[in-house]
Amino acid sequence: MMEQAIIAIHGLSKTYGSLKAVDNLNLTIRQGEIFGLLGPNGAGKSTTILMLLGLTEPTAGTAHICGLDASRNPIPVKRKVGYMPDNVGFYNELSALENLKYIGRLNGIPENEVENTAREMLISVGLESAIHKKAGTFSRGMKQRLGLADVLIKRPEVIILDEPTLGIDPAGVRDFLELIRQLNQEQGITILLSSHHLHQVQQVCSRVGIFVGGRLLAEGSVETLAANLFQADPHVVQVTLRNAFKASSEELLQLPGVTKVSIADASVEISGQQDITPEIVRYFVHKGCDVTGVQKRTYGLDEIYQRYFENNLKDKEVHNEQSTGLFQRSFLSRFKKR
Ligand code: ADP
Ligand code: MG
Secondary structure: OOOOEEEEEEEEEEEEOOEEEEEEEEEEEEOOOEEEEEOOOOOOHHHHHHHHOOOOOOOEEEEEEOOEEOOOOHHHHHHHEEEEOOOOOOOOOOEHHHHHHHHHHHOOOOHHHHHHHHHHHHHHOOOHHHOOOEHHHOOHHHHHHHHHHHHHOOOOOEEEEEOOOOOOOHHHHHHHHHHHHHHHHHHOOEEEEEEOOHHHHOOOOOEEEEEEOOEEEEEEOHHHHHHHHOOOOOEEEEEEEOOOOOOOOHHHHHOOOEEEEEEEOOEEEEEEOOOOHHHHHHHHHHOOOOEEEEEEEEOOHHHHHHHHHHHOOOOOOOOHHHHHHHHHHHHHHHHHOO
16 A cells, blocks of 8 residues: 555644644644544544645644645545545435435536446445435434445545544444445545544554644554553553462562562552463462452553543533543653653
8 A cells, every 4th residue: 555645734723712622733644544533522633624624724734635735725625535524414305325316416426327326335335225215214323324425425535534433333333444444445545533432443543643632642553552651561460369468579570571560468460561361370379379360451542541531531521621631641641650
């Protein structure tokens, strides 16, 4: 795959009054990537997307997409870039096919081709059995598929999906992401998607950017980010014993890759660079200790994300600055920790 920059964002900012919705964003997305723009509600994801499409004017900076300056060439951008907003709307009384033919005509597809093209798109997104069903009867997952067909009909080079997995059940999310992956692999379409659910989209993204309070905190493959975050000892095993552990930590520290051992009565926590859970268990058994529990804690971005966004901030319309500050502090403290 070509490594050419298809989206190039330089110093992009957008302020609404005193609020910096997007704050000096720099980001490059290469052709053929699936990039995940991840962050909690209010992070500035949609604002960034709107600027990329030339639908809202940046306060500062530039956004180029397919070689075009988005704010100067919104119409050519619209031709090359498929955009699925977070609330896709259809004519509920019309069938999937009729809706899509309508979109096809709007996109200048000739009348004698529009039906075939529309059918082809519906099949490619897995809606063949629902072609004649009214869009109004569609589930959220089906609507997202129809939205995708709607975006694909103009055969775009890039597709931008704003929160495409919102409101779909877990199985639907998996299927939808699999579809995205297929489109990317079979047709080489570059995909930018936004989400506030890292755990949903991380498998499908070749790279992610963590976006909070208008700023990009980190960017890279999920593996790279996780490795950066927990560089020294990514694997932690907590062993619970029946009785207090009396020996010193010396021997445990001799095990391969072990960097840290902390003992608190009958609970021993072993941190290391590799997952050596079997060796650890064997050690305790050889020592004659009764092991009552073994818990592995692997830290990933997913875990952090879930912890800070989905538990602490769940459905709270927390003041933006507050939630951002909280996340930024914990996130950065993890970077600095070791
Ligand atoms: P996200 O898509 O990540 O949830 P948005 O880009 O929608 O975030 O919003 C970022 C911030 O900008 C939020 O605080 C939001 O309230 C604010 N914002 C977005 N659009 C407007 C607007 N048109 N006018 C004023 N504030 C806005
Ligand atoms: Mg949004």
